[in-house]
Amino acid sequence: xxxxxxxxxxxxxxxxxxxxxxxxxxxxxxxxxxxxxxxxxxxxxxxxxxxxxxxxxxxxxxxxxxxxxxxxxxxxxxxxxxxxxxxxxxxxxxxxxxxxxxxxxxxxxxxxxxxxxxxxxxxxxxxxxxxxxxxxxxxxxxxxxxxxxxxxxxxxxxxxxxxxxxxxxxxxxxxxxxxxxxxxxxxxxxxxxxxxxxxxxxxxxxxxxxxxxxxxxxxxxxxxxxxxxxxxxxxxxxxxxxxxxxxxxxxxxxxxxxxxxxxxxxxxxxxxxxxxxxxxxxxxxxxxxxxxxxxxxxxxxxxxxxxxxxxxxxxxxxxxxxxxxxxxxxxxxxxxxxxxxxxxxxxxxxxxxxxxxxxxxxxxxxxxxxxxxxxxxxxxxxxxxxxxxxxxxxxxxxxxxxxxxxxxxxxxxxxxxxxxxxxxxxxxxxxxxxxxxxxxxxxxxxxxxxxxxxxxxxxxxxxxxxxxxxxxxxxxxxxxxxxxxxxxxxxxxxxxxxxxxxxxxxxxxxxxxxxxxxx
Amino acid sequence: xxxxxxxxxxxxxxxxxxxxxxxxxxxxxxxxxxxxxxxxxxxxxxxxxxxxxxxxxxxxxxxxxxxxxxxxxxxxxxxxxxxxxxxxxxxxxxxxxxxxxxxxxxxxxxxxxxxxxxxxxxxxxxxxxxxxxxxxxxxxxxxxxxxxxxxxxxxxxxxxxxxxxxxxxxxxxxxxxxxxxxxxxxxxxxxxxxxxxxxxxxxxxxxxxxxxxxxxxxxxxxxxxxxxxxxxxxxxxxxxxxxxxxxxxxxxxxxxxxxxxxxxxxxxxxxxxxxxxxxxxxxxxxxxxxxxxxxxxxxxxxxxxxxxxxxxxxxxxxxxxx
Numbered sequence: 001x002x003x004x005x006x007x008x009x010x011x012x013x014x015x016x017x018x019x020x021x022x023x024x025x026x027x028x029x030x031x032x033x034x035x036x037x038x039x040x041x042x043x044x045x046x047x048x049x050x051x052x053x054x055x056x057x058x059x060x061x062x063x064x065x066x067x068x069x070x071x072x073x074x075x076x077x078x079x080x081x082x083x084x085x086x087x088x089x090x091x092x093x094x095x096x097x098x099x100x101x102x103x104x105x106x107x108x109x110x111x112x113x114x115x116x117x118x119x120x121x122x123x124x125x126x127x128x129x130x131x132x133x134x135x136x137x138x139x140x141x142x143x144x145x146x147x148x149x150x151x152x153x154x155x156x157x158x159x160x161x162x163x164x165x166x167x168x169x170x171x172x173x174x175x176x177x178x179x180x181x182x183x184x185x186x187x188x189x190x191x192x193x194x195x196x197x198x199x200x201x202x203x204x205x206x207x208x209x210x211x212x213x214x215x216x217x218x219x220x221x222x223x224x225x226x227x228x229x230x231x232x233x234x235x236x237x238x239x240x241x242x243x244x245x246x247x248x249x250x251x252x253x254x255x256x257x258x259x260x261x262x263x264x265x266x267x268x269x270x271x272x273x274x275x276x277x278x279x280x281x282x283x284x285x286x287x288x289x290x291x292x293x294x295x296x297x298x299x300x301x302x303x304x305x306x307x308x309x310x311x312x313x314x315x316x317x318x319x320x321x322x323x324x325x326x327x328x329x330x331x332x333x334x335x336x337x338x339x340x341x342x343x344x345x346x347x348x349x350x351x352x353x354x355x356x357x358x359x360x361x362x363x364x365x366x367x368x369x370x371x372x373x374x375x376x377x378x379x380x381x382x383x384x385x386x387x388x389x390x391x392x393x394x395x396x397x398x399x400x401x402x403x404x405x406x407x408x409x410x411x412x413x414x415x416x417x418x419x420x421x422x423x424x425x426x427x428x429x430x431x432x433x434x435x436x437x438x439x440x441x442x443x444x445x446x447x448x449x450x451x452x453x454x455x456x457x458x459x460x461x462x463x464x465x466x467x468x469x470x471x472x473x474x475x476x477x478x479x480x481x482x483x484x485x486x487x488x489x490x491x492x493x494x495x496x497x498x499x500x501x502x503x504x505x506x507x508x509x510x511x512x513x514x515x516x517x518x519x
Numbered sequence: 520x521x522x523x524x525x526x527x528x529x530x531x532x533x534x535x536x537x538x539x540x541x542x543x544x545x546x547x548x549x550x551x552x553x554x555x556x557x558x559x560x561x562x563x564x565x566x567x568x569x570x571x572x573x574x575x576x577x578x579x580x581x582x583x584x585x586x587x588x589x590x591x592x593x594x595x596x597x598x599x600x601x602x603x604x605x606x607x608x609x610x611x612x613x614x615x616x617x618x619x620x621x622x623x624x625x626x627x628x629x630x631x632x633x634x635x636x637x638x639x640x641x642x643x644x645x646x647x648x649x650x651x652x653x654x655x656x657x658x659x660x661x662x663x664x665x666x667x668x669x670x671x672x673x674x675x676x677x678x679x680x681x682x683x684x685x686x687x688x689x690x691x692x693x694x695x696x697x698x699x700x701x702x703x704x705x706x707x708x709x710x711x712x713x714x715x716x717x718x719x720x721x722x723x724x725x726x727x728x729x730x731x732x733x734x735x736x737x738x739x740x741x742x743x744x745x746x747x748x749x750x751x752x753x754x755x756x757x758x759x760x761x762x763x764x765x766x767x768x769x770x771x772x773x774x775x776x777x778x779x780x781x782x783x784x785x786x787x788x789x790x791x792x793x794x795x796x797x798x799x800x801x802x803x804x805x806x807x808x809x810x811x812x813x814x815x816x817x818x819x820x821x822x823x824x825x826x827x828x829x830x831x832x833x834x835x836x837x838x839x840x841x
Contacts, residue, residue, distance in 0.1 A: 241683075
């Protein structure tokens with residue numbers, strides 16, 4: 001009897017769920033689910049993407065990555081900080097009003113020790129509520145790119161956070177799960193309907209959204225389910241169970257394209273792949289050479305000339321890569337077509353340079369490479385091994401999972417390593433301060449150029465745009481001559497879509513549902 | 520009897536302690552969780568601070584004793600990855616795994632026994648030969664290949680069944696089941712077949728071998744001589760005697776099914792404990808990995824304990840041998 005009731009109930013739910021009335025349901029998938037719905041807890045792409053459907057930021061980017069007002073209508077720089085004029089009449093999903101208080105609260109929450117965003121906004125020293133819809137943020141010196149740094153800093157409701165005791169982000173060492181991990185209350189275009197982590201998350205259109213009618217999107221409901229296995233993910237698209245796959249494996253794109261009713265979209269990604277050479281230590285750890293060959297710029301140039309980037313693009317990447325000689329992508333302020341053009345391949349010249357530097361018979365070194373992080377990461381490294389063999393450099397490949405690879409870079413335990421770098425702020429300062437400044441936390445290449453260090457410090461506070469751009473250019477010219485890295489290519493990202501869905505693809509790989517149109 | 524069980528229990532505890540210590544020491548080689556826990560812009564100091572907070576730099580023995588101490592207080596900690604209590608997560612995911620294991624156990628039992636009898640009785644027929652040679656695929660093909668092949672045939676080409684996920688879930692109190700809806704059965708059928716194939720082949724071959732053995736014994740010859748019907752001989756006399764070893768094997772293999780479900784669940788995105796474990800390994804989510812390994816070890820130990828006790832009850836020789 002009991003079971004019969006349940007059966008009837010479930011049949012009813014099933015029929016209610018089927019689109020009897022014209023409701024646009026977008027079903028999509030990607031490899032990894034959001035880790036948490038707490039907007040300040042994890043600085044990780046899938047988490048930011050999921051939360052960005054429910055929460056909003058002061059400043060956002062459109063699919064062309066141009067800055068756009070979101071919860072702030074406008075902003076201007078002053079001598080000691082930035083003033084943000086907030087959008088009026090905005091309500092959170094629970095009905096409470098969005099005010100300057102919520103902004104200050106959210107930023108303070110994001111500055112908390114347990115937040116993963118504290119580094120991005122560390123330049124903010126204090127905040128001042130001018131009125132209900134104006135906030136002033138004082139910075140430690142002038143910060144010309146503060147708005148660029150706020151594009152994934154979501155705004156929470158102070159009242160909701162107080163009522164649910166989520167005043168600070170979830171702490172790792174805590175024993176209890178906090179309310180914000182599985183509940184959300186933002187101002188965004190979609191409202192959380194249900195969430196089963198790693199199974200299914202359902203969002204429904206927010207009819208009271210401030211942007212209603214201002215964007216082309218016509219999706220009423222979003223059903224997201226992660227599928228970790230790549231082949232299964234593609235199968236779900238091929239069988240029509242999902243309309244959109246964010247991360248189909250590159251080798252399946254031709255097959256998706258060839259299927260009726262499916263399309264593929266590709267775009268250059270803001271992520272560059274390169275090898276780092278440790279030129280900072282006196283003796284390489286994994287080499288038979290005396291001292292450190294990487295200290296000599298001729299050796300570094302030879303390492304660059306040995307790589308056939310076109311061959312990697314053609315054979316390893318199936319055409320889906322943009323060969324380069326820069327470690328930052330087009331779209332980032334500082335990337336210029338001249339610097340971006342790949343250096344040629346010239347093994348003979350490379351050999352001559354090695355001989356000149358005192359290594360006529362080459363040397364050996366270990367290449368540390370991840371095998372589960374970037375597109376075809378291990379295969380790129382394998383290709384590089386044979387290219388280096390041609391100039392007499394014996395490269396021993398050590399390809400390991402990312403959880404073991406990245407600590408080697410952070411702890412400076414590697415001579416020669418693969419790294420990929422994305423730039424969320426779209427400004428070269430992000431690249432300099434982490435990869436090229438002698439104190440940079442990811443500068444395992446040990447690169448140290450006094451002028452580059454100086455420029456890195458200066459562009460953090462230079463407000464004159466023209467002057468700043470020319471300083472960035474100067475620094476890049478120095479870096480291109482020093483060749484501390486071996487740039488390979490910029491990654492291409494690809495989406496698989498049903499032909500009935502149109503979603504603008506963007507270089508940051510973010511899904512923007514407010515622009516998603518279902519035909 | 521009581522002293523025997525007490526001895527067995529003491530041994531089980533020892534096994535648990537060793538298994539958990541060995542698996543715990545392995546975590547040192549999986550990598551650094553902190554890198555996955557913070558964004559790329561975190562500073563070195565922040566990383567060190569988290570390591571320090573989590574006690575990741577303590578000697579492995581200190582970490583292990585802290586871990587055991589927490590377990591004894593039923594505190595498995597918070598997942599590094601999704602920041603929820605580990606015991607809640609396991610309790611939430613367990614029904615999915617157990618239902619999958621249950622259905623595949625039924626499939627492998629039913630088809631294993633039926634086909635085993637058939638190939639045992641009609642051992643020279645073409646049907647038997649075809650079954651035996653295709654059953655080789657069940658043992659020799661890796662699970663994920665079988666899973667992907669089934670998905671491409673039944674979900675992509677024929678579109679009869681969903682390719683992945685667990686649909687039609689209904690909550691019965693704290694137990695979420697998918698076995699009482701049509702949608703639920705549609706989604707469990709492919710993963711259950713994938714998971715069952717290996718066990719099915721094993722049971723098939725075991726039943727067949729036992730049948731062939733039993734058919735040669737004197738009491739079957741005698742039954743034939745008495746003029747009993749083939750049906751009565753095959754099913755009442757022969758089959759019953761083949762089932763004893765089959766039941767033993769099945770008991771032991773339920774644990775194996777749970778362990779094998781790691782691969783099947785990953786291929787079909789089946790939201791059980793196995794999928795959770797794989798995701799934990801990729802992220803180096805130590806609290807979940809530790810709890811899962813302890814859980815699986817416990818499962819094997821309990822099953823073995825029950826089997827041992829059953830032997831004790833069934834077989835007088837153990838009692839006498841001491």
